[in-house]
Amino acid sequence: MDGYDVVMDFEQKFSHYHSACVSIYKVEINEMNNIFFGGMARYYVDAGNGDIKDDPLVPSVNTISQVTRFADGHYEEVILDTKMPGLLGASANYIPVKSIPLVYGKIVDYDRLPIGKTLIGYIYGGLESTHPNIFLQALGVSVATNRAFKVYVSKP
Numbered sequence: 001m002d003g004y005d006v007v008m009d010f011e012q013k014f015s016h017y018h019s020a021c022v023s024i025y026k027v028e029i030n031e032m033n034n035i036f037f038g039g040m041a042r043y044y045v046d047a048g049n050g051d052i053k054d055d056p057l058v059p060s061v062n063t064i065s066q067v068t069r070f071a072d073g074h075y076e077e078v079i080l081d082t083k084m085p086g087l088l089g090a091s092a093n094y095i096p097v098k099s100i101p102l103v104y105g106k107i108v109d110y111d112r113l114p115i116g117k118t119l120i121g122y123i124y125g126g127l128e129s130t131h132p133n134i135f136l137q138a139l140g141v142s143v144a145t146n147r148a149f150k151v152y153v154s155k156p
Helices: none
Strands: 020-026 031-040 043-045 052-054 060-069 075-079 093-096 107-109 116-124 127-129 142-144 148-155
Touching (some): 020 093, 020 116, 043 060
Parallel strands (some): 020 107
Antiparallel strands (some): 020 031, 093 116, 116 148
């Protein structure tokens, strides 16, 4: 787990600034999933028509996205159906519950989770914004929040 590889044929679009991230590894099929909760991103889905929009001001978003590295080495990013309940997530942190099985001390071991719905941790804090572009357009406000959200994994 030392170092990193640059993946030239993949572009992460839906999370560009520190947000809460849960890493889940499926050991049996060698698949790594990273789930990003809200935050800020250059790209987002237009709520009105479902189109992907590009905003170079990198707005606050409510998107929950997942980047998966498959066993063959290719990457995919998907937007999950569940959204953050507002423009939340920038600088938030994921705090795992102590009872979940982990790989390398911080990555959820999916294969060792029980069948069904399991509480794996919490998202805590970060910024809550009233407008997507509060930094460069001076619209709305952004404040530190002490809100906490439960994070579950459902395993069939």
